Amino acid sequence: MDRLSVIGAVLAISALLGGSVLKGAGISGLWSPAAFVIVILGTVAAILLQTSMPTFSRALKMARWVFQPPAHDRPAVVAQIVEWSGTARKQGLLGLEAQVEAQTDPFLRKGLQMVVDGVEPESIRQMLEIELEGNSARDLAAAKVFEGMGIYAPTLGIIGAVLGLMAVMKNLADPSKLGHGIAAAFTATIYGIGAANLMLLPIGNKLKTLVNAQTEEREMIIEGLIGIAQGDNPRNIESRLSGYLG
Template sequence: MDKLSFVGIVLASVAILGGFSLEGGEVLQLWHAPAFFIVMGGTLGAVMLQSPWAQFKQGMQLLLWVVRPPKMDFTDSIYRISEWGHAARLHGFLALEQVAFDEEQPLLKRGLNLLVDGTEADLLRDILDTELHLDNDRLQRASRVYDAMGGYSPTIGIVGAVLGLILALADISDPTALGQGISTAFVATIYGVGFANLLFIPVANKIRAILEEQLLYQAMLIEGLCSIARGENPRTVEQKLLAYKAD
């Protein structure tokens, strides 16, 4: 679990709700079902309208990355690639056949199978780079779902505010209806701006940060596999790959 994401969510919630409570408000006053459905339903509907189904579905799946990002163990992968280099130099690329069969990471599995087939280093890089950038591009497009939500949400909040004012002014002589309409107006605005700046935009940026780290990690894997294909000294390969690892 990404502890920083969890702490960020908790800190933002405590700061806003705690500040509201310190001003004498009650937290339950901020819950308003009609305003919530207007903002969330309107935002999701607008994003669904603009997005292809595959992109929207993948974007929803990426939300899990905020709390459980994909595992990228640079140190372990560098060690394994070094070991594969030793095996390939001693026994040939066929020694990696069982390793390729057992490997779970798709990029490594694909690269190891190409090594076993005797693919030249330049062709190996071309194939894996193409797959890497196409996959990264698909994930980047999926992450833009949350950018779109962050853009629509404040506007939908204003729509909710206007609807609340319409209700308030429709029967201005009734204090109860007037209060309910004004409440919807203000809470819808809070939901629209709050969801955009505390949820949708941070989620989009978090996913992009993870994708950038993943791209660097996968570039390291490709460089390691290409080095094995060129028959480079495993210790030299290890030192080269350490440059990809953050301090």
């Protein structure tokens, strides 16, 4: 569990609700079914128009990374690769065959299997880099789904406010309805700007950061596996991979 994300989400909600209470609007003033339909449903509709189904589905699956990011323990991975390199120098590459099925990371398992099979180092690099680039591109596209929603939401909030003011203008003859109508109109703006800046844009940026971290870790794995395939000294492999631990 990512504690900072949990704290950030709680503070965001608290800031919005607390600010509404302190300003005298009250929590009930934030509720508006019309604003919800225009801003939230409108934002979802806009992003669906520009996004393919595989990318949108991937974005929904990745959303949980904000609070439960993929486990990354680079020192442990480096230590494991160094241990494998020592085993390979003593027992040969086939000595690592028992380690293949024990790997839970499909990328690492695939790379290690190629090493055990005696695939040429440059071929290993080429195949793993192609897979890495494809996965990274798809993950970044999914992260940008939330970024796109963060761009559309404020604009739809303005549309909601304009529609609300249009409704108010129709009731100018009844001053008792003006105050409530204007307040309801601007609720849509709060929905749009609040959703974008407190949730959608931060989520998109967090996911992009996690994708970049995962890409860098897999680049480290590629370098380590190539070192094993080439029969490099374990100490040299450890020294080379230590640059990824900064």
